[in-house]
Amino acid sequence: MKYRLILAEEAHHEVSLMCRVLGVSRAGYYAWKNRGESRRQREDAALAEKIRAIHSGSRGTYGSPRVHAELRQGHGVRCSRKRVARLMREHDLVGVHRRRRRCLTKQDTQAAPAPDLTGRDFTAERPGEKLVGDITYLPTEEGWLYLATVLDLATRKVVGYSMAEHLRAELVCDAIRAAAGRGALAEQAIFHSDRGTQYTSAQFRTLCGQLGVRQSMGRVGSCFDNAVAESFFASLKTEIGTRIWRTRAEARAAVFEWIAVHYNRRRRHSSIGYLTPEEAEHRYREQPLAA
Numbered sequence: 086m087k088y089r090l091i092l093a094e095e096a097h098h099e100v101s102l103m104c105r106v107l108g109v110s111r112a113g114y115y116a117w118k119n120r121g122e123s124r125r126q127r128e129d130a131a132l133a134e135k136i137r138a139i140h141s142g143s144r145g146t147y148g149s150p151r152v153h154a155e156l157r158q159g160h161g162v163r164c165s166r167k168r169v170a171r172l173m174r175e176h177d178l179v180g181v182h183r184r185r186r187r188c189l190t191k192q193d194t195q196a197a198p199a200p201d202l203t204g205r206d207f208t209a210e211r212p213g214e215k216l217v218g219d220i221t222y223l224p225t226e227e228g229w230l231y232l233a234t235v236l237d238l239a240t241r242k243v244v245g246y247s248m249a250e251h252l253r254a255e256l257v258c259d260a261i262r263a264a265a266g267r268g269a270l271a272e273q274a275i276f277h278s279d280r281g282t283q284y285t286s287a288q289f290r291t292l293c294g295q296l297g298v299r300q301s302m303g304r305v306g307s308c309f310d311n312a313v314a315e316s317f318f319a320s321l322k323t324e325i326g327t328r329i330w331r332t333r334a335e336a337r338a339a340v341f342e343w344i345a346v347h348y349n350r351r352r353r354h355s356s357i358g359y360l361t362p363e364e365a366e367h368r369y370r371e372q373p374l375a376a
Contacts, residue, residue, distance in 0.1 A: 088117045132156075132164060133172045140178045144347070146324045148180025149173050154359030181323050198280045202301035207313045209239035212369050213271035216244070218260060218278045219314035220252070221321070223340065225330040232340060233260040233283075235276070236317055237269060239369065241354045242362030243317075243344050244269035248337055254286040261289075265296050277301040279311050321348075 087107045091114055094103060104111050139155045140147055147155070149170040156162040156169065173179070209215040215238040223230040233256045235245035245264030249256045257278075264270055276298050278284040284302065293300050303310020325343045330336040353359045360368065 088114055092118060129168075129172060132162070132168070133176055135160065135162065136169060136172055137176065137178065140173070142351070144324055146181045147353075150355065151180070151353050151359065154353050158353075158359060198285060199300035199302045201277075201303055201310065202275050202299060203277045203303075205309060205312070207238050209237070211271065212237050212239045212242075212366060213269055213274055214239065215275045215277070216264065216270070217311060217314045218257065218276060218284075219311060219318060220256065220281065220283065221318040223330065223336045225333050225336050227333050230330075230333045230336045231256055233257045234314070234317065235260050235264040235269075236313060237362075237366075238313060240362045240365040241313070241357055242349050242366055246340075246344065248340065250333065252283065254283045254288040257283045257289055258292050261292065261296065261298070270296060270298060272297055273299060275299050275301050277303070277311065278314070279303055320352075 087109050091100060091103045091107065091109075100114065101111055104114055135156060136152055139152050139159075143151065143155075149166055152173065153164070153166040153169045156164065203215065207215075207217070216235050217238060218233060218235045220231055220233045223232060228250065230248055230250065231252055232248050233246060234243055236242065237244050244267055245260045245262070247256055247259035247263060249259075261270075261276065274297070276293065278300070280302050283289060284300070290300065321340075321343065324347075325339055330339065349362045351361055353361055354365075357365045
């Protein structure tokens with residue numbers, strides 16, 4: 086707005102000169118200045134501060150849909166998503182876009198894969214019934230650090246994970262043991278993964294049998310057959326920052342903080358109604374009481 090530009094430059098240039106250049110009257114400018122901001126402008130300014138705080142709290146990753154959800158569900162603020170998007174544009178606040186992830190899957194052609202029990206249906210009626218897992222890598226100056234995760238499809242919560250310097254079967258075994266140790270596996274739970282050697286190994290198959298877990302596997306080379314796990318790692322790489330850590334210990338600490346503090350407790354997911362994983366888990370726990 087022309088009047089705002091004049092106000093911003095008032096200390097550096099003559100008002101009369103700026104009014105002539107911009108084609109407005111001095112009287113009109115001073116009338117606007119003395120009138121002050123409208124109620125709508127004051128409300129926008131207050132809302133913009135809340136938006137800025139939410140965007141900062143998301144590590145600068147949230148776009149307008151998640152900011153709008155956090156305002157509505159986390160702060161009780163009622164406003165339209167278009168208004169949030171407009172204020173974010175005006176204040177140069179943008180979300181981040183995920184990058185394509187390099188696949189680590191190496192198939193053991195001698196091992197018979199488990200059948201696909203999900204059919205790309207990545208939904209679940211209750212927590213613990215259907216879970217997905219995958220492996221990714223994190224670069225450090227000491228070498229690679231590998232991360233294996235177990236995600237619950239009902240809540241999108243990371244219920245188990247492990248990190249190691251190797252890609253042996255113990256990596257994925259430790260991740261699903263962590264999920265079992267937290268009581269996150271229902272009887273006859275389905276665990277879906279790709280056909281990597283870690284998941285087709287006799288060691289992992291035996292452990293799944295001991296835990297009462299049914300294995301499910303997608304096709305080789307099809308990221309859509311394990312889309313939720315792929316999406317999780319894309320979010321991690323984007324939101325945690327693309328960098329090389331000095332040590333594996335530093336990378337471990339960063340992953341722990343992102344999963345335990347940010348992802349499970351604060352990050353909102355469109356697939357579960359813009360709840361956080363812990364909010365979704367709490368809602369499921371409350372359902373039997375309300376029945």
